[in-house]
Amino acid sequence: MKSLAREGESEAGATALGVAASAAPGTAPGLVVMDKTLRPATDSTRIPSTPNPLALHDRSITARLRTADHTGNTDPRDSVRGDPEERRTAVADTDETGERAGRRSGPGGGILMGRPFGVPVYVSPSWFLVAALITWVFGDQLDRILPDLGPVRYLVSLFFAVAFYASVLVHELAHTVAALRFKLPVRRIQLQFFGGVSEIEKESETPGREFVLAFVGPLLSLLLAGAFHLGMKAVEPASVPGVLLAGLMISNLLVAAFNLLPGLPLDGGRMLRAVIWGITGKPMAGTVAAAWVGRGLAVAVLLGLPLLTHTGLLGNRTQDIGGMNTVMDALLAAILAAIIWTGAGNSLRMARLRAHLPELRARTLTRRAIPVENATPLSEALRRANEAGARALVVVDGHGDPTAIVRESAIASVPEHRRPWVAVSTLAQDLTDGMKVSAELTGEELLDRLRATPATEYLVLEPGGAIYGVLSTLDVEKAFVKAMARPQS
Numbered sequence: 001m002k003s004l005a006r007e008g009e010s011e012a013g014a015t016a017l018g019v020a021a022s023a024a025p026g027t028a029p030g031l032v033v034m035d036k037t038l039r040p041a042t043d044s045t046r047i048p049s050t051p052n053p054l055a056l057h058d059r060s061i062t063a064r065l066r067t068a069d070h071t072g073n074t075d076p077r078d079s080v081r082g083d084p085e086e087r088r089t090a091v092a093d094t095d096e097t098g099e100r101a102g103r104r105s106g107p108g109g110g111i112l113m114g115r116p117f118g119v120p121v122y123v124s125p126s127w128f129l130v131a132a133l134i135t136w137v138f139g140d141q142l143d144r145i146l147p148d149l150g151p152v153r154y155l156v157s158l159f160f161a162v163a164f165y166a167s168v169l170v171h172e173l174a175h176t177v178a179a180l181r182f183k184l185p186v187r188r189i190q191l192q193f194f195g196g197v198s199e200i201e202k203e204s205e206t207p208g209r210e211f212v213l214a215f216v217g218p219l220l221s222l223l224l225a226g227a228f229h230l231g232m233k234a235v236e237p238a239s240v241p242g243v244l245l246a247g248l249m250i251s252n253l254l255v256a257a258f259n260l261l262p263g264l265p266l267d268g269g270r271m272l273r274a275v276i277w278g279i280t281g282k283p284m285a286g287t288v289a290a291a292w293v294g295r296g297l298a299v300a301v302l303l304g305l306p307l308l309t310h311t312g313l314l315g316n317r318t319q320d321i322g323g324m325n326t327v328m329d330a331l332l333a334a335i336l337a338a339i340i341w342t343g344a345g346n347s348l349r350m351a352r353l354r355a356h357l358p359e360l361r362a363r364t365l366t367r368r369a370i371p372v373e374n375a376t377p378l379s380e381a382l383r384r385a386n387e388a389g390a391r392a393l394v395v396v397d398g399h400g401d402p403t404a405i406v407r408e409s410a411i412a413s414v415p416e417h418r419r420p421w422v423a424v425s426t427l428a429q430d431l432t433d434g435m436k437v438s439a440e441l442t443g444e445e446l447l448d449r450l451r452a453t454p455a456t457e458y459l460v461l462e463p464g465g466a467i468y469g470v471l472s473t474l475d476v477e478k479a480f481v482k483a484m485a486r487p488q489s
Contacts, residue, residue, distance in 0.1 A: 110190060119176050119186045121169065126193035134161040138247065145243055156240055164251050165191055167224050171255065172196040174220040178213050194339060207278035214270035221256035225249045263294030265343030287351040294344030302337035306330050356483040357443040365479055366439065366460040366469035367391040371400065372424050378411065379419035392470035394459060395428045404428035405457050405470055436461055439468045450476070
């Protein structure tokens, strides 16, 4: 799998399960599982076609502040116009994973199973579909090898499915432990339809660390395969333990082999990226090369997997080939190819995104603000702002220290004829330490600071503590989209 650190940033891995059964005479067959820890290209994030700088690694600053209209749809502009109470609680209702309380079982999360090494592990509902498929396929193999089991074979097959995904989890934990060792924060691990995802929230600082971070997953899978092979020597091959150990050995070998293929978003692709990065000194060059190799692999899987299974080269008996098996092989190949192709494309987009991050500067994006006291009428505050050419209001106490920001959305909601009678304090959002940012922040450092405390506006301060202005997340998003639209030099 691949712990995606960012090519972005986080590493993510997806273990692709292929269900081709091997039943060679005289051998204990195992479920032929083709695993590939897919990580969206150097990143564990699902990157949209137009990347959002505030939604890196699925951690949008404004997403938690969006509200639904009466149709259930969401409006991106709600990040600025949303309900005041929701904005006020934006920090308090997030847990240590960065997710809202009560939503840990929502889309993209799944069922929380535990927190090994302090990292939450989620199981997606789609996993149960894969478990059922593995149970069915492996059960049919057991019926041929151990016909005396009868219906009990499906219980054995279910145990195999759980044990296999436990191996996938070990693979992901290897990435996680390595990331934590390198002091890279890991948001979560998710087991889903086609494997596992380790969401690492920062990119490796050196190509050497990138290589190690990618390699430890396949290495653990190989060690597991070796352990299962040793276990086979202590049991009867034509027995339930023998068949289970053989299946787990083969599955982990395939997981390791598939992940070592040298194309993003596979672990081997991240290793290739690290090598090219080390040679050229340019992370972007490594990403581009590994991503295009990944796209080549996608085409090879689409065309080659059905051909291999049809000719029996994967160990399946030629008399079993045909009909539904052929359709299933083609469908599996199409799904795997689509995942690899999409992950490679995401890698390229994320690399481009990171190339534009330095263009985001708090100082240049900040709106000029004027200080006003609590009791100042809104109309008077706006008059002062217009005279000063300012676009934001900061509430200060009697000593001139900032205490709150007057929300732009709240100002727009007050009719002009009522503004002389509304005090700015009633429209202000109290400042927290997380809502105070330095005017010197740029690029990813700026985004990390904004992600840490979700809000719609932030107070920007000079290094000495003087008020510089107010930074709106909407302005950051617009600036980023504008930068992304420019051709890369």
